Amino acid sequence: MAVLLSGRGSNFNALYHDSLASDSGYRVVLVVSDNKAAPGLLRAREIGLDTVFLDPELLSGCPAFSRQLVKELQFRNVDLICLAGFMRILGRQVVDTYAGRILNIHPALLPAFPGLNAQRQALEYGVKCSGCTVHFVDRGMDTGPIVLQQCVEVLDHDNEDSLSRRILEAEHRLFPRAVRLFFAGNLCLEGRRVRIK
Numbered sequence: 263m264a265v266l267l268s269g270r271g272s273n274f275n276a277l278y279h280d281s282l283a284s285d286s287g288y289r290v291v292l293v294v295s296d297n298k299a300a301p302g303l304l305r306a307r308e309i310g311l312d313t314v315f316l317d318p319e320l321l322s323g324c325p326a327f328s329r330q331l332v333k334e335l336q337f338r339n340v341d342l343i344c345l346a347g348f349m350r351i352l353g354r355q356v357v358d359t360y361a362g363r364i365l366n367i368h369p370a371l372l373p374a375f376p377g378l379n380a381q382r383q384a385l386e387y388g389v390k391c392s393g394c395t396v397h398f399v400d401r402g403m404d405t406g407p408i409v410l411q412q413c414v415e416v417l418d419h420d421n422e423d424s425l426s427r428r429i430l431e432a433e434h435r436l437f438p439r440a441v442r443l444f445f446a447g448n449l450c451l452e453g454r455r456v457r458i459k
């Protein structure tokens with residue numbers, strides 16, 4: 263699979279470490295970033311993984327970025343794309359070419375709090391429970407069919423940092439579980455519903 267990231271890369275790290283287990287059923291063959299200074303990209307390079315930086319300025323316009331991305335993915339026969347903190351909307355060409363084969367992790371219980379700063383949105387709204395979601399990617403933003411969700415309680419003394427930290431710990435367990443289910447052929451997409459075999 264390929265991991266796309268824009269920043270820190272802790273979810274990439276969790277996926278990479280899970281992929282090393284003999285029973286994981288998958289491996290990471292490519293890490294792509296739209297940010298050449300992304301710590302996650304540098305870490306992938308250090309590990310010795312194949313990495314690609316796609317410069318959003320040079321590949322100005324979504325179609326050029328998508329074309330190049332699809333080329334890189336197809337060249338490596340990627341079966342699954344994981345968006346792990348990739349802060350860019352994927353272009354149509356990518357979403358259509360890899361329909362049903364792109365997973366995203368989001369730090370809230372979708373459909374609540376899509377988009378940016380999901381943890382801040384949850385705190386400002388005053389929910390007692392938030393969490394994280396792994397979902398298939400469609401043409402919308404954070405709208406695709408939900409694969410797995412994990413609740414995280416919002417505590418009275420929580421601020422954005424403390425809540426984000428606990429949600430992130432849950433993300434690191436949830437994303438690898440979803441990827442394993444995908445590669446085991448255990449995710450069955452029926453309209454908007456994902457049945458787990």
Ligand code: GAR
Pocket residue numbers: 267269270271272273274302346347348367368369377378379380430433
């Ligand atoms: C994670 O919390 C992920 O859920 C979030 O960005 C963070 C990336 O952290 N993604 C989104 O908000 C996407 N809408 P990481 O780089 O340490 O994995």
